[in-house]
Amino acid sequence: MSKKKEIIINVALIGGLLLILFILERFLPATSMLFTVLKKGAIYALVAVSMNLLNGFTGLFSLGQAGFMLVGAYTYGVLTIPVAERANVYMYFDGGLIQFALHPIIAIILAGALAGVFAYLIGLPVLRLKSDYLAIATLGFAEIIRAIFQWDKLGPITNGSNLLRSYPSYKSVLFYFVASGICIALIVMMINSTYGRAFKAIRDDEVAAEAMGINLAHHKRIAFVVSSFFAGVSGALLAMYQTSVQAAMFKSAMTYEILLIVVIGGIGSITGSCISAFLFIILSEWLLRFLDTDTYIGSFHVPLLRSGFRKVVFAVIIMIIVLFFRQGIMGTKEFSISGIYHKITGKKKKEVKGGGADE
Amino acid sequence: MDWLSRNLPYLMAGISVGGQYALIAIGYTMVYGILRLINFAHGDIFMCAGLIMVYAATVFPVYISIPLVIVVTVLIGFAVERVAYKPLRTAPRMSVMISAIGVSYLLQNLALYITGGLAQQYPALPWISDVITVLGVTTKRVTVITPPLVILLVIVLVFLIHKTKVGMAMRAASKDFETSQLMGIKINSVISLTFIIGSFLAAVGSFLYFSNYTGVTPTAGAMPGLKAFVAAVFGGIGSIPGAVIGAFIIGISENIIKGLGWTTFSDAFTFALLIVVLIFKPTGLFGEAATDKV
């Protein structure tokens, strides 16, 4: 199968997917669980891919994702609340300091940019640290960011520990798919560029990478800032999806969840992260819901089923994957049309990467 | 003097909470010393000890529930190591750390399921929960007995590590994992013992810590756990006295910050401290420097 043909098929598939979503939105009620799940899945796919860029492709074990999402979510909320609503939202801070509202798209880009700026500053000290020390330092910075945003002295800007709400948000699931899709595409393109090769070299062997003329500090910083930029964008999308946002929700537990999504999908696989994000959200928010409700079959009360059971089952599944299927769904492979094509036609691809659809 | 009398309650609370962090920190530092693993689940094991006490106290009298809590906590710690870390002994470090995060996620969600998400009232333990007055400050007795108890336990532990055969095995394993195996040390027993000691101290810490607070929530272990880990890094990971001193410093500073009215930043301060230490003295106060071989 030629490269051109593959691109055409891929574009057609994406177009088809968007068309199906478009049609579904015409026929299903807007409150349908399907849309909720798809929106959240798209957002989590983006943040999981951004984390994979660090953990999977550059070998930097960072746990700061929730902090950068927070920066993005707040930037979006603060900059887009309509002036008329500000007195109401910032009721404890005399309507707040900022008295303008930006277009949502501009605010989303600024959300990413500010997260990137935070990442640049945080990266100066922490990127020199190795493996688990880096993990714990980034986790720590995420906590510091959260404390700063909840600080009442900054209330006129951040609304302290109160909710940000009343900002505009796009309702269509298409918006989330397109926004997240563009961002993921950019990350993939970067990974496939000469910079991506440098990242992978650093992941495989830092000393050898340096000996090949790759400046470690510079490239680690790029990966960290870019990853945080997209985490910021996903934070903005999450804020939009939830219609209200509060710093208290961006705890380290959120980062852990994202990390587990990355692990389930396969560390080092972009498509793996995407598939796993949707699976995670669909299962946890929708299909496994029944585990959380008391259920009677006739007069028989099904044991164990009650609030919270879903997450226990979920955690057990995750542990099984972590322990017994360490490669995750995709390992380091990528899901691709040509992979499936070769699988079906029985031709073996002679390339090492970019291979088959499954293991 | 005026400053002191105004801040004495915070100082005392700081020393007390510092001692409680110290008991958790020892678990982190010992495990890291041997396995080079940040045991993310350790804080949650500490939380489990708190929850088990809540439920045990409704059924049994205190003199049965306390040993019961210790035994069950130790079993949990032991089981976590056997199930979640042992199979990954040869796996990359990142995998083990992810497994630790997974265990933490599991324990928290299990606790959430069992408690239904509501904070559980911690039982008042006789004697140690009594209210007393020291130097004009009204406090619980636990505040006063924590520091001597911690110091006693640490002395016993240091004795164990430096004067017994099994302690020697532990030190050997933390110096060189592979070689100590070749020298005939049963590495799995040493690791299990490390987790048992760590969980035991976490259980003791939970009695002291939760007596000072009203309730146990599923995430109650996360923050003390992280702080205790920071204490361990601060003191130089692998060093038990270092972890204890680090824990006291963190406990005291955090409460003084609260006393100054910066409560929002009391958690953030701990991490700021961590970052400063990692940047200027990555091996901590008492850690040994190590260079990578090229």
Added chain:
Amino acid sequence: MSENVLKIDHVTMQFGGVVAVDDLNLEVNRGEIVSLIGPNGAGKTTAFNVVTAVYPPTNGAVYFEGKRVVENHPRGKMKKLYNGGHADEYMKTIQPTPDKITKLGIARTFQNIRLFKSQTVFDNILIAEHMRRTSNLFTATLHLNGSEEAAMRKEADRLLHILELDDVRDELATSLPYGKQRRVEIARALATKPSLLLLDEPAAGMNPQETVELTSFIGRIRDDFHLTIFMIEHHMDLVMEISDRIYVLDFGKLISHGTPDVVQNDPKVISAYLGVQEDE
């Protein structure tokens, strides 16, 4: 013709109280193959690491093509611990990162092969092209640097062809037999277009047949790529056959140097390798 390519000047490397390299002075001239030999733990690899800026030396300087590229003197805690000489001769501190050294034209291989393990032979070589990029993050991400990218790939393929590695182009680098991996690592170093190549035990783990092939290979690349080669090696057949000059290190100190004949017959070298019976 004795133009200096590399000059190591009073370099001392002390780790805490342990002196790994003690007042090392050596020169490598253009077009030469110079070997550094010595028993295990003599400080050979440490000397390489100082030249490639993996560690800063405790004291001393390194010159490359007449330019001072590394310089240091005891500072901080080392001031008290340092017990070598020449401390007041090097007042400046020049501590580049290893990638700067590579960009200047010094490439190296490693004692325990360090190939990028998840990547193909081709990608291993291609990475060297990254440092000569003219595109920035944005143009590269948006794939606006098509011609540069094509040139990079062509260059990597050209090198693979010259070094007769075409047949393993798309193999995973670490799945190759040991001898081939060594060759790939040398190829990868050559891809940075160095004028000085440092080889750290290139024949380690090779059988006699592979060693013979390697000997001619090293000679060939020196001529084809106009290289100067500085090499650490234990296989004496290889060292004696291709070295123009040899330096011998023992316990961090230079104990002998000269042509292979001179070194081979130096009693100090013989005693360092075989050990002398002292005190008995």
